[in-house]
Amino acid sequence: MPSLTDFAELVRAPAALSTPGDVVAGAAAAGALDRRVPALAGASVLLYWAGMAANDWADRHLDAVERPERPIPSGRVAPAAALGLSAGLTAAGLAVAGLVGGRRALATAVPLAGAVWAYDLAAKNTSAGPAVMATCRGLDVLLGASGGQRRRAVPAAITVAAHTYTVTALSRREVKGADRRLPMATLAGTAAVAAATISGGRRQRGWRTLVPAALAGWYAARYGGAQARAAADPTAAHVRAAVGAGIVWLPMLQGALTARAGAAALGVAVAAAAPLGRRLARKLSPT
Template sequence: MPTLRDYAELVRAPAGLSVPGDVVAGAAAAGALGPRTPALASASVLLYWAGMAANDWADRELDAEERPERPIPSGRIGSGHALTVAVGLTAAGVTVARLAGGRRALAAALPLAAAVWAYDVKAKNTAAGPAVMAACRGLDVLLGATGGRVARAVPAALLVAAHTYTVTALSRREVSGADHRLPVATLVGTAAVTAAAVNPRRQTGWRALVPAALAGWYAARYGAAQLKAAADPSAPVVRAAVGAGITSLPALQGALAAGAGAPAPGALVAAAAPLARRLTRKVAAT
């Protein structure tokens, strides 16, 4: 019988801490932070975990060669059972979104779920893979915005999507290693995302310091890992950069929320970053 740790590995449980901040950033930008935000964040986590389980189900044959220690190829979780977990989590995520946010939230959750499955089953190993995964994260931000003015959350969604593109592009080389030009290119993207996240026209006084500090934290953590990968683009170093990109995302999300006028929720979101790093030492995030 699968253990709780087996399930945690299947869904990359610690990486789920990088997800609620999408919803918080979107809600803050749209002026929709409120009682339903935690429930929408929960729906987002469920859909993320569904995607991780679907990823391992779709990759079961490849993982048998490249990552035999994962739950499915190691025999700890059957492939059919993993598929059931993925479908069940998807249904649960969409249902929670509908209950929490009504039809507007459902209108965002359904294409988000579809994009997650499209990435895992079809797009992941194609040239469109990073763009599809970026779209997943962008839609996740917009899910949080469904209770307010969604258009105002589009810039935040684009920045989270851009970050996700860089992480996904790196992840495609975390087994084989990369050419040094790839982490250099993603580092340039990270610098652009950081600069856009710190917009001095949004806040003044001490409030402007919070998004700047959080964005700097994000850039330092993820940027340092990409610099190491540029110097040594071997598989373990690239994989570490991918992990840094996942676990540093809450700092970016926090900066976006703080920049939209929610410094306290933004700081709370960013606090998930060190916790995620600690947990990924026990259960891999990639």
């Protein structure tokens, strides 16, 4: 029988710390920060874990060659168990979203789940892969906005989607390494994402005015620094480290977006998930 550690590795449990911030940022932008947000964030985590399990099921033959230590090729988790877990987590995520957010939440959660499965089963190894994964993250932000004015959350959704595009593009080269032009291009994208996060937003007073820029700058320094190292030496190890940084430090970007929407203290709380995720990633890889 697989252990809890095996299942945690299968779904890349620490990486799920990067998902609640999507929902919070979307809710803040849409003016929908209410008691439904924690449950919607939980639904987001369940759908994320479902995608990770489905990813390893779909990649089980490739992983047997490139990453034989993963739970399925190593024999610690049976393929059928991984697929069943993914299906169960998907159903649970949709159920939570529907029970908490009703039809408006389901109207986003259902296409989100569909995009997750489409990425794992069809799009991942195609040129459309990064765009499909970016769509997943953008919909995740809009899931948080389902209880408010969703149109106001579209800029935040596009920002998180753009970040996700860069991470996914890098992830396609994390086993074999990349041409240095790839991390250079994603680094330019990260700079644009950080700049877009700082601009605009609601007017605030005092220390709150500094929070979006501080968090966006921290995000750019951490994720951008990892990409700069990959550009200087685009080996598989450096590219993989940049992918991990893009996952681990995403809460900084989400926190900046939340603060930009007028919830500075909450933005700082969201960003606090990043250092925690970094510590956990040392024990269990998020990639």
